[in-house]
Amino acid sequence: QSVLTQPPSVSGAPGQRVTISCTGSNSNIGATYDVHWYQQLPGTAPKLLIYGNSNRPSGVPDRFFGSQSGTSASLAISGLQAEDEAQYFCQSYDSSLSGYVFGSGTKVTVL
Amino acid sequence: QLQLQESGPGLVKPSETLSLTCTVSGGSISSTDYHWSWIRQPAGRGMEWIGSIDHSGSTFYNSSLKSRVTISVDTSKNLFSLKLRSATAADTAVYHCARYNTGVGNFDWWGQGTLVAVSS
Numbered sequence: 015q016s017v018l019t020q021p022p023s024v025s026g027a028p029g030q031r032v033t034i035s036c037t038g039s040n041s042n043i044g045a046t047y048d049v050h051w052y053q054q055l056p057g058t059a060p061k062l063l064i065y066g067n068s069n070r071p072s073g074v075p076d077r078f079f080g081s082q083s084g085t086s087a088s089l090a091i092s093g094l095q096a097e098d099e100a101q102y103f104c105q106s107y108d109s110s111l112s113g114y115v116f117g118s119g120t121k122v123t124v125l
Numbered sequence: 126q127l128q129l130q131e132s133g134p135g136l137v138k139p140s141e142t143l144s145l146t147c148t149v150s151g152g153s154i155s156s157t158d159y160h161w162s163w164i165r166q167p168a169g170r171g172m173e174w175i176g177s178i179d180h181s182g183s184t185f186y187n188s189s190l191k192s193r194v195t196i197s198v199d200t201s202k203n204l205f206s207l208k209l210r211s212a213t214a215a216d217t218a219v220y221h222c223a224r225y226n227t228g229v230g231n232f233d234w235w236g237q238g239t240l241v242a243v244s245s
Contacts, residue, residue, distance in 0.1 A: 016171035050231035059129075059235040060221070066229060103172060107230065113187050114225075114232075116164075116172035 017042065017115035018104050025123040026094045034120045036087040036104035042115055044085035047107040051080055051089045054101040063102070064089060091122065099124045127151040129222050129236035137216075137243050143209040147222030147236060154203045155180045160225040161205045162232060163196060165218040173218075177225055178205055212243045 019037040026032040036049060043049055051064035062071055064080035067087065077098075079090045087106075091098055104117035133145035147161070154161060160177040167173075176186035178196045186194050190209070198205040209216060219240050223232040 018171075020171075048230050050229075052232075052235075057237075059237040060223075060232075061235070062231055062233050065231045065233075071233075105172070105231065111188060113185075114174040116174070118171040 016118035017108055017111070018106065018117035020102075020104060020117040020120045022118070023121045023123065025125055027125045028094055028096065030094050031090060031092040032094060032122060033091075034089045034102055034104075034122070036089070036117045038085050038087075038106060038108075038115075040085060041110040042085075042106045042108040043082065043087055045109055047109070049080070049082050049087035050105045051078075051087075052103050052105065054103070056100070060103075094122075094124055096124050098122060127224065127234045129224065129234060131220060131222050131236045131239040133239065133241070135240060135242065137212050137241060138245055139213055139243055141212055143207070143212045143216060143241055143243070145207045145220055145222075145239065145241070146204055147206070148202075148204045149224075150203070154198060154205065155200050158227055160185070160227060161196075161198060162223045162225045163207045164221045164223055164232070164235075165216075166221070166238070167215075167218040172221075175207065175209075175220075214243050217241065217243045 052060040053063045054060040067082040068080040103119040162177040163175040195208045219238040221238040222236045224234040226233045
């Protein structure tokens with residue numbers, strides 16, 4: 015089981031907004047360690063999508079929005095597009111484990 | 126543009142050692158700003174950090190795998206390697222190499238991954 019919990023799947027119609035949650039604990043997200051989000055298109059290398067809870071690397075559209083509160087973080091995708099269909103996962107650091115931890119991953123389907 | 130490419134056997138027998146290499150191109154593995162990492166993903170499950178190494182050879186391992194893992198770096202060839210001893214079926218996964226950005230705390234470049242199956 016992954017240390018960070020995500021819903022297995024979310025879906026939405028083109029143009030809609032979807033949100034993916036990432037739930038942790040007081041030894042990772044709740045301890046104010048940053049949350050980062052990655053997008054993995056089928057058959058490709060994971061790509062950094064959001065870093066430091068809410069920052070977008072150059073080239074990532076502003077349709078992707080990250081936030082963090084308490085022991086959880088969220089990734090919102092607005093104006094959903096067919097090209098957004100991918101696996102998304104969160105990542106942080108855990109002080110109890112003294113290591114990097116990942117979410118279980120969420121499959122986004124564009125209906 | 127930075128590229129990371131995993132290579133190694135796709136099939137390992139139980140109890141043997143799983144060995145993979147990650148070749149880095151488009152950037153120097155000797156940079157002090159990054160750690161070079163291995164991450165794996167069993168089918169249908171989340172990513173699991175295996176360990177990381179810095180340019181000087183200092184290593185950082187997942188405590189659950191530490192007794193079986195060795196990560197090494199060859200700066201002359203711009204590559205780093207993973208050895209996982211006493212492999213079992215539970216080690217079957219897609220193995221990714223990745224660059225960890227120490228300034229921001231994330232994995233900012235990844236290899237595509239290579240599937241390694243542990244089976245007789």
